[in-house]
Amino acid sequence: MTAAPVDPTSTSAWARLASLAEGFSPDLRAWFDQDPGRVERLTRTAGDLRVDLSKSLVDDDVLAALLDLAEEIGLAARREAMFRGERINVTEDRAVLHTALRLPRDTPADRRPTLDGQDVVADVHEVLDRVYAFADRVRSGDWTGVTGERVRTVVNIGIGGSDLGPVMAYEALAAYRQEGLECRFISNIDPTDAATTLAGLDPATTLFIVSSKTFGTLETLTNARLCRQWLLDGLRERGDLTDEPGERAAVVQHFVAVSTALDKVADFGIDPDNAFGFWDWVGGRYSLDSAIGTSLAIAIGPERFAELLAGFHAMDEHFRTAPAADNVPLLMGLLNVWYTDFLGAETHAVLPYSQLLHRFPAYLQQLTMESNGKGVRWDGSPVTTETGEVFWGEPGTNGQHAFYQLLHQGTRLVPADFVAFANPAYPLADGEEDVHELFLANFLAQTRALAFGKTADEVRAEGTEESIVPARVFTGNRPTTSIIAPDLTPSVLGQLVALYEHITFTQGVVWGIDSFDQWGVELGKQLAQQVGPALAGDADALAEQDASTRALIAYYQEHRRR
Numbered sequence: 001m002t003a004a005p006v007d008p009t010s011t012s013a014w015a016r017l018a019s020l021a022e023g024f025s026p027d028l029r030a031w032f033d034q035d036p037g038r039v040e041r042l043t044r045t046a047g048d049l050r051v052d053l054s055k056s057l058v059d060d061d062v063l064a065a066l067l068d069l070a071e072e073i074g075l076a077a078r079r080e081a082m083f084r085g086e087r088i089n090v091t092e093d094r095a096v097l098h099t100a101l102r103l104p105r106d107t108p109a110d111r112r113p114t115l116d117g118q119d120v121v122a123d124v125h126e127v128l129d130r131v132y133a134f135a136d137r138v139r140s141g142d143w144t145g146v147t148g149e150r151v152r153t154v155v156n157i158g159i160g161g162s163d164l165g166p167v168m169a170y171e172a173l174a175a176y177r178q179e180g181l182e183c184r185f186i187s188n189i190d191p192t193d194a195a196t197t198l199a200g201l202d203p204a205t206t207l208f209i210v211s212s213k214t215f216g217t218l219e220t221l222t223n224a225r226l227c228r229q230w231l232l233d234g235l236r237e238r239g240d241l242t243d244e245p246g247e248r249a250a251v252v253q254h255f256v257a258v259s260t261a262l263d264k265v266a267d268f269g270i271d272p273d274n275a276f277g278f279w280d281w282v283g284g285r286y287s288l289d290s291a292i293g294t295s296l297a298i299a300i301g302p303e304r305f306a307e308l309l310a311g312f313h314a315m316d317e318h319f320r321t322a323p324a325a326d327n328v329p330l331l332m333g334l335l336n337v338w339y340t341d342f343l344g345a346e347t348h349a350v351l352p353y354s355q356l357l358h359r360f361p362a363y364l365q366q367l368t369m370e371s372n373g374k375g376v377r378w379d380g381s382p383v384t385t386e387t388g389e390v391f392w393g394e395p396g397t398n399g400q401h402a403f404y405q406l407l408h409q410g411t412r413l414v415p416a417d418f419v420a421f422a423n424p425a426y427p428l429a430d431g432e433e434d435v436h437e438l439f440l441a442n443f444l445a446q447t448r449a450l451a452f453g454k455t456a457d458e459v460r461a462e463g464t465e466e467s468i469v470p471a472r473v474f475t476g477n478r479p480t481t482s483i484i485a486p487d488l489t490p491s492v493l494g495q496l497v498a499l500y501e502h503i504t505f506t507q508g509v510v511w512g513i514d515s516f517d518q519w520g521v522e523l524g525k526q527l528a529q530q531v532g533p534a535l536a537g538d539a540d541a542l543a544e545q546d547a548s549t550r551a552l553i554a555y556y557q558e559h560r561r562r
């Protein structure tokens, strides 16, 4: 039985934070002027990541109280329980062992979690070996479609955690992809997604990976059926299919699956030998580094995928072993609690200065919001504080010309994480203009402007007419964290993802919530099953709907064209 959550508001650290927050008037200009050691004192290293917290809205007292809060909450014990494989996902009665997905094969016995007597690390590596062997076959052309042609396009069919991780990482690691082998991703049940993704593809050279933890998700199974139909129709049109055994063989050659429910895979026509498993102790949003990453393993190859896992593991070790005051995920999680519960922040921006990370904010939205968007604690009692912030973001510099206005001069407090790399993903050609340097100048300029702003006197000194001065003042004191690494490598990507997993964990533990269930998505799924027949004209189902839904259905029925 897991221990009851400590109510954070009952701790003495919370009371101290509340009194520090009262009348808190951060002044980053003064703090930097008066304290030459601030940057050094508030910069940490975790793996390859240098994390500069100096532009955060914290002073030493706040930081000390946050660390005390972690202590009083019992964060270290809960973290240990997670790494050990205790069933900390209380409402689903499951262990939470995504960190085991990246444990090295030769992890010593005292660090190998076992579940019901089973060696989890051995299981993980058995599946990894199969994924790697399969990836190698596809990459080398040894795995062919039913006509004997090699695979040119891999289409991952999945949604949520079975899509966002693979697509984010595939984009992020574009520089590491094998040439002539493309991945595409279908997630939305909007049929436009499948139609536009499949457009222009040759069925004979297309391989589908049906990725679904449960193998019961409506979107994924519907899209998988659409894709199967597209494959068979396309092959038939080319004259490559003539009979039913041929159709079955085509599905076997062109469809593989990733799931925890391997028993359901065969019903779809997929050969269980071509299915890669994972386990109920891996949450969907924590599954990129399981077999769910098969499309990525094909794109970047087993060696690079192993580097990604090593990066995850390096951050896990940092989170598990670094002292609290140096522990980056812990500090960043605690800072988020400070912003959310004491300074009234409602959202949190993630702003990668890397175009290749353009899906990173979307990935983090599921990770953070499906994990911590909850109003009850793991013992069923209501939370006693505000919980999960709204995560959002876009890569710089695009965001600068869209929403940064609000970050700089709006009335809301929006803590922001900036992520940047010293080197461009693709090396500069000889004599090429160093646009990456210009790009980095923007990252530095933005974090500086947000922190230090521009005073009325400085505006006036530029000769600005007095009536315009207020509109051109920047108050500053807008908190940012700068995360910088040498390069966006597979390992660094793994470190980044694990960093945010553990930030999310830290916040969840402080708030006392189960960050690993997601009951909040269930009601909509159930209601969709009820509304479906009403849309199709079933009078009884229609009568069960509320007045607004009935009116919208009437509109649909009036306007649909078939």
Ligand code: F6P
Pocket: 159, 160, 161, 162, 211, 212, 213, 214, 215, 216, 217, 220, 284, 285, 370, 518, 521
């Ligand atoms: O949205 C709910 C959810 O269960 C996510 O947590 C999960 O990542 C997604 O659906 C997809 O589920 P599955 O992998 O089982 O198809």
